[in-house]
Amino acid sequence: MNISDSEGAGGNRPSAPLLSAVRADVLSVLGLAALPMLAGAFLPWVLLRPNRLAPGDYLRLPPAWAVLMVVLALLPLLAARLLPRLTWLAAGLAVVAVFWVLGLQTRSALLGQAEFARASAAAGLWLSGLGALIAAYGAGLLLPGRSRALAWAWVPAVLGLLLAGHLSGWSVLVEARNEGPRWVQELGQHLRLVGTALGLSTLIGVPLAVWAAGRERVAGAVLGLANAVQTLPSLALLGLLIAPLSALSTAFPALRAAGISGIGVAPALTAMTLYALLPILRNGVVALRGVPAGTVDAARGMGMTGRQIFWRVQVPLALPVWLTGIRQAAVLLVGVASVAALIGAGGLGTYIFKGLQSAAADLILLGAVPAALLAIGVDAALRGLEVWLGRRFGRVG
Amino acid sequence: MTAGSLTVARSGRQRWPWGVLLWPLLLLICLIPGVLPRLLTPLHLGELTPFDPPLWRLTLTHLGLVALSTGIVLALGVPLAVAVTRPKREALRQLAETLVGLGQTVPTFAILALAVPALGFGWQPTLLGLIVYGLVPVVSNGIAGLMAVDASALDAARGMGMTGRQRLVRVELPLALPVLLAGVRTSTVYNVGTATVGAALGAGGLGEPIINGLSQQNTALVLVGAVLSALLALSLDAVLSLFAPRE
Amino acid sequence: MIELQGLEKRYGNSFAVRDLNLEFAEGELTALLGPSGCGKTTTLRMINRLIEPTGGRVLLRGQDTQTLKPETLRRGIGYVIQQIGLFPHLNVAQNVATVPDLLGRPARETERRVDELLDLVGLSPAEYRHKKPAELSGGQAQRVGVARALAADPPVLLMDEPFGALDPLARDKLQDAFRDIQRRLKKTVIMVTHDIDEALRLADRIALMNAGELAQFGTPDDLIHRPASDFVRQFLGEDAALRQLAGRRAGDFAHPSDPSGLPTVEADLNARSALGIMLREGSDALAVTEAGRPIGVLRWSDLQTSAAQIETVMRDKTT
Structure with a gap:
């Protein structure tokens, strides 16, 4: 019309x-x-x-x-x-x-x-x-x-x-007061788990994505794998990832002494890092490959070197989509970290499991509500960063 | 998902996709009593005592929870998506999209756990969590699909004398269907994973061996639950791929 | 056939259409012409009540359209839009069959009708019946759009810039095809367009609108030779006469005479191009042939008649 x-x-x-x-x-x-x-x-x-x-x-x-x-x-x-x-x-x-x-x-x-x-x-x-x-x-x-x-x-x-x-007087806050410093500690542990896993997976995932994006077959394999793993239950994945670690520690007692076992912070971090790697890798590959060929061609025509094309054209154009992947990874990690309490890694999930075991609703709330708010907060903060960076590079949103 | 364009092209339309049967078949083999323990024993990961209830029972419970929640999600989600995409309901649509976004962000485990104070232990809080979590892709894809319907096709439909209901049934829903079905597929597959977490709330299902194994440090037990639930997820994904293309 | 009486559409304090009185004669093609924002589309959409008027009446065969259910009204009126709006999930035959289906016509009859219509718009039914809209070119898609609008054999056809989105070549072909269809079916057609050439070429009458009001209503000749206002003259432009020539066949101007030694043109060539050939060839006459056989000679003075008419009118006005 x-x-x-x-x-x-x-x-x-x-x-x-x-x-x-x-x-x-x-x-x-x-x-x-x-x-x-x-x-x-x-x-x-x-x-x-x-x-x-x-x-x-x-x-x-x-x-x-x-x-x-x-x-x-x-x-x-x-x-x-x-x-x-x-x-x-x-x-x-x-x-x-x-x-x-x-x-x-x-x-x-x-x-x-x-x-x-x-x-x-x-x-x-x-x-x-x-x-x-x-x-x-x-x-x-x-x-x-x-x-x-x-x-x-x-x-x-x-x-x-x-x-x-x-x-x-509210029971949840009464519990919080009773828990006091321990609660703060678990919150800190939760943040540490998420931050470490996110940092590690970004450090590994970013160069890996750059490497994979340039290779047709590798890129296809990475995306296929990422899609397949996405269908897997996170708890199952956590379990699957812990199995080899614990097998290693049973086979080599020396490793157990070094802190590698099926239980505790190390396996949780390993599992979380691998889990977060996928969205970072996937979005990185998609973003880098999504840079219009015409733009790259124009940059080459202007006499940019490969390095210049990468830093001045591909990275700025790919950044928004890539950051979305990192944000998704971070939000996923907040959730996975709350399950990690099950293998003794600590975090807010500790209260959820404790509450579930003793049928104490207030304890569940003490773990679940902050975890939910944390996820929302992380999501909002990274979204803000995306918008800010998008504006800096001449894109909105 | 944008990634779809890069994955290997699926087999032609005419050929029956035999590959679809691979995962269900593997799942069935693993459910034959004694098969999984025999496969896992050589790894020396832990003792596997005979399962009570048996594994096929756990798998059925799991499947039942997922199927029931998917049914309820369809019955709630589709009308909801239709309702908020009618003209002059901009604000309701924004509200629905915001809530769906929140549902995507809040950890699954937190949603499930929060249902316990309201519904007590057992399968009920898990079902509620599965419904809440399953609504997310269905509603968001439903809204996206309905909003993407070409405005000119709708104008033509109106100009040809279709009533609102006829436009919905003959034009909007058929056009939105592929996206909507992709949402149902995502919702169902994710819920297989979410339902494993439900075992922590006493819902039973394939999460039970995982949770027990993790807390008893029996990795073999973990592996049994993990393998079976992964196979179940992949099976459902494969079967649903017959009806719904990936996003 | 259709009568607009004091039709009005206002949004807040501004009028999209104001006190519009028009009568569309049966079997004629009327172009609603005007610059964008003049209210022509609003007027069209008030006829099938896609937009409800805020004042005035639309009479269809003497009956106030407000007394009908909007859906019933629309099912009896064909509707063609610029964006075509085919249903992408249905094939060509199903698209064309939409309104007969809505009206509950028997399937077998509709099937026959669909083939008939595809033939009419120049698409071979065997080849196109089962194609999806995505497999069609723009021109083919709009041919289906026209067939769909005609499917229930409505006496009235509303067209909103029907050929506006097509490339020039496809537009020319479709305009020709539609002119032929209209000659055969004699529908009452109301066509919104901002394209003066299209209006001069296809329309029996033109309603030129400006700022929601009627500037002039008449035949193309009326508008060119007897413009009612400066706006009409300016809108049609200095070369309106040339434009009008573009809508006529060279054969229509030819007189029997001896064509020997003259450059030759086909009778179907438009008169404007024939004039161009005269200028290029430095000849003041052309031999006109139809299907290879000479039918007469077209002279410079034959084409001038209309231009001369303008001059007389202008002289009459100034004196």
Whole structure:
């Protein structure tokens, strides 16, 4: 269709969306967000147990607080209708309120209880939190590009609540306090595992990719292998990689003394490095081979040497895709590292397994939530780096 | 996947791809009682006591979990992808894409573990995790496939008097189908791997020997689970390749 | 056949189409001509309600189209677009059969109809029936597009820059083919175009639009020789008469006479090229042949008649 024909229509052009056109579908997102919040207001928020393993009682919100949550559920919708500029404030307020109420409710539940009593979050809180976060996301869509950061205004507020100790009654934080320095240590171990494996696989993978990209057959083999290994379960791969190591250490006790065995940090790192190698290798080969032949030809025609072509043309053009591979590897590693606890490599997975073994949900959360946040954070940070580098080399995204 | 262009070309369309049978056949051979232990014993990696439940039982449990989750994922994911790609649902689509991106990022094990407090131990949290994780490729490929449908074909369909439902059924879904099926293939194959992690939550399946082996430092046991689950993944991938091209 | 009454489309405060009154006669090809952004596509899409008007009415055989279900309305109107929009997952025959299928026509009848139509648009059914759109050239694809639009034998055909995306050679051939088809089928055709040559060549009438309003409605001769405004004159350009010659056959101007010793041209050659040959050969007459047999002589003065008409009109206007 001839879009230019409907001049002044604007509605057909995605580059200049009419505010009124967007608002209708954002309203549906805000409506969707209100549903779990409304349900959450009437479901139990706190599970109070005499100790961390015993069964307990589910506590609902007092009526006044439930009414407040209902109001907060509807506030973003109302704001979008009446004061669209302030929707972010309404949604942010809802997120902060969920945490604030959680703090109040857990602390009041623990009043007069014995020392080992635990107040955990229950379905009502999770649903309300989910709804509030979706509302904040929807509110972000209403903000014009520059001020989109306002949709994240709740983050410092929640961090503030956390640091001020307002949430200290929440069972997950109680566990965290009990674990204290050990938790920090495991987090550090997790980061170390991921960082070391990523560093090693980058050091090996980058030259290997450059070497393979220039050779038709090798490149084909690398990509075929990478695709095949991707179908393999990571846990199975971890197991498969550990088998030869442990066979070696059984055969040569000297190696065992040097720390090479089927258990501990060394096999975990070996397995993780090999695992991360594949996306780095694959994307490197694809990226280097994806550099348009015409561009390389033009560079050659201008009199660049092979080395100059590589550094000035191929590397900058291949970098974005390559970095995507490194990002994928990093995100994978955060996940694999949490399973590595199983072979005694430590990391946040330690808490997940401990929690699973003792059926302690709070311990699971203590491991799984930071691991999830870590993966999201690593992903976002590397994405940012990609965009920044892409801009530097004249490409966006 | 862009890599596909470089891999060796698959056999011609007319010929029945016998290669597809290789992996299922290997899997079946390994499931014959006594075959795997006999193969592994010479490696001196650890004791292999007779399995209880037997290996074929574990494999069936595993396959059952994957099949059930894939069925539910299809029933949820396709309508979801269709719903968010209708006109004037830009924001809902963005929300779905963001959630799918998060699902891709958050570690599988974390997703599975987080389901335990809600559903307790057993196959239920694993199934939930498999559904959540399996939705990712199906929804994202479904959205990508539906969004890639040529706007002019849709305009022509509308101009010829097709209703919204007819456009969806006759034009959009058939055109999006290859990409969607590729997503189903990815989802199913990845879920074979995810289901092994489910053994840590008491779901049974082929993860059980792996987890037991890792915690007892019995590498032979690990290898049994790893080989079987790898063969299962490769078998499903091969079988599904008959219906769905790789991304 | 189709009547637009005070048709209007506004977006916010701006009008894409404003108070448009037009009548498209049965069996005629009307070109909606104008610069981009003039509202011609919007007008076309309001006829089959792909765009809903904000004011005015569209009457189809005297019936207000708003009283029909949009889908029903569209199934009775052929629709051809610049981007062709064939369904890539269906073969040529299935593409052509789409509307008959939607209308629930029996499969056997449709199959016969598809072959008939492929023949009509100059594609051998045996060769093309089972091809996928991806295997067709642009020109072939749009031939299928035209066949698809004609499949249910609609009395009305809407065409949005149907030949705009083709290369010049394919466009010429398809325009010729379509002119022949139109001579045989006598559909009521409304064709959006920004190409003046195409309009002069194919259209019985031209509705020239500017900024959402009608600038002039008339035959090509009317627009060239009796432009209603400076805009019309400027839009058609100084060489409008030449352009019009391009749309005529040399044979149409020929008079019986002695062709001996003159340069020879085919009767099917367009008159503008014939003029070019006169200039090149330094001759003020050409022998015109049809299928190898001489049919007459084309003189410089024969071509001038239309130019002379312009001059008289201009003189009349200034005095």
